[in-house]
Amino acid sequence: MTERRVPRPRRFLVCEPRHFAVQYAINPWMHPGRPVDAGLAREQWRSLVRAFTEHGHTVDRVEPVPGLPDMVFAANAALVVGGRVFGSLFHAPERRPESEHYDTWFKTAGYDVYRPESVAEGEGDLVWTGRYVLAGTGFRTTPEAHREAQEYLGRPVIGLRLVDPYFYHLDTALFVLDDENICYYPEAFSPGSREVLRRLYPRAVLATREDALAFGLNSVCDGRHVFIAPQAAALAGRLADHGYVPVPVDLSELHKAGGGIKCCTQEIR
Ligand code: ARG
Secondary structure, eight states: OOOOOOOOOOEEEEEOOTTOOOOSOSSTTOOTTSOOOHHHHHHHHHHHHHHHHHTTOEEEEEOOOTTOTTTTOGGGGEEEETTEEEEOBOSSGGGTTHHHHHHHHHHHTTOEEEOOSSOBOGGGTEEEOSSSEEEEESSSSOHHHHHHHHHHHOSOEEEEEBOOGGGOSGGGTEEEOSSSOEEEOGGGBOHHHHHHHHHHOTTOEEOOHHHHHTTTTSOEEOSSEEEEOTTOHHHHHHHHHTTOEEEEOOOHHHHTTTOOTGGGOEEOO
């Protein structure tokens, strides 16, 4: 018998991949020489937005800016908890200009925005669990930024070290299922961080490297539905065994930039 899983309506911020391309390589997935079908990327992205709205979620949009091909990855722009916006300072100079556009959106919507002094990549590395922030470091976001996030948000921040360059952001190796549980790929973390996760979430749903390479951990869960890459079929099956309802959404063109469903989705809380 599995528990009854109850969805909670969410508010998401997204950015259409109108100017999406792979023009530089800042993670091992990106190969600027290889073709990307921009039309297909847009179509796939629209199917994600449709899936969110069909499941009762609200979707807001930031206007995409020419020359910022990774702007579609809205998750990286901030972590928003309790109406406080902890903004980003991107590691790659190519992505730094994105922040000002997202910050403007938040300010126009009436939010205060904190600009970190150290490298911080929003929900890419800072994951709100409902009780505290799980914070990745090792490739992008720095431990100094973890401290800034704790100070600004007034919520406990738990640092975790990522060790596999294919899983350079925390949201490529872990996602939150609900207030009680998470799903993650243990080998993406240092031994100590793995132990921390084991202690915090003894009943977590564990993923394999195959699941992770299929962007299965870059999922969004509303407490019941898991918007997940169809390439991660094995993980989707395991989540179904736990009472969650997988909703497959294929973003294969965006995978070429190292991003998937969660990367394209900023949650406003
Ligand atoms: N090309 C982008 C980068 O490397 C992909 C970002 C993916 N976003 C994420 N939340 N993991 O920065």
